Amino acid sequence: MAKFTISAAARDAGVGVETIRYYQRIGLIPQPPKPAIGYRSYTHEDLQQLRFIQRAKQLGFNLAEIKTLLSLEEMNCDETRQLASSKLDDVTGKIKDLQSIATTLETLIASCESNNGNSTCPIIEAISQDK
Structure with a gap:
């Protein structure tokens, strides 16, 4: 061996x-x-x-x-499947969160491009806002 x-x-x-x-x-x-x-x-x-x-x-x-x-035992497929299913739910949630962030960033970038330097940067303005 x-x-x-x-x-x-x-x-x-x-x-x-x-x-x-x-x-x-x-x-x-x-x-x-x-x-x-x-x-x-x-x-x-x-x-x-x-x-x-x-x-x-x-x-x-x-x-x-x-x-x-x-x-887990190799034959314990039910518990393993439950763990994998839970992990998939986590990953799916993270993907949705990232898609939301991407959409927000796209909107901010578009507002910045149409700003033409007339005022403060819309991206900085949006990040600075208190909610």
């Missing part, structure tokens, strides 16, 4: 060494036992778990949610 140093594991998983140590401290991945002589060794399973964490982060899951995902 192949073993990896922490730096090799970090490189393979696309994370930093300190990230692996942090994941160990918070219980996302187990800390390998320290041998009497030499360095801790990481297995292929450890690397798979690190890759799992990175993929879950790319999907928008935070570390607490990832910890829950890791604790």
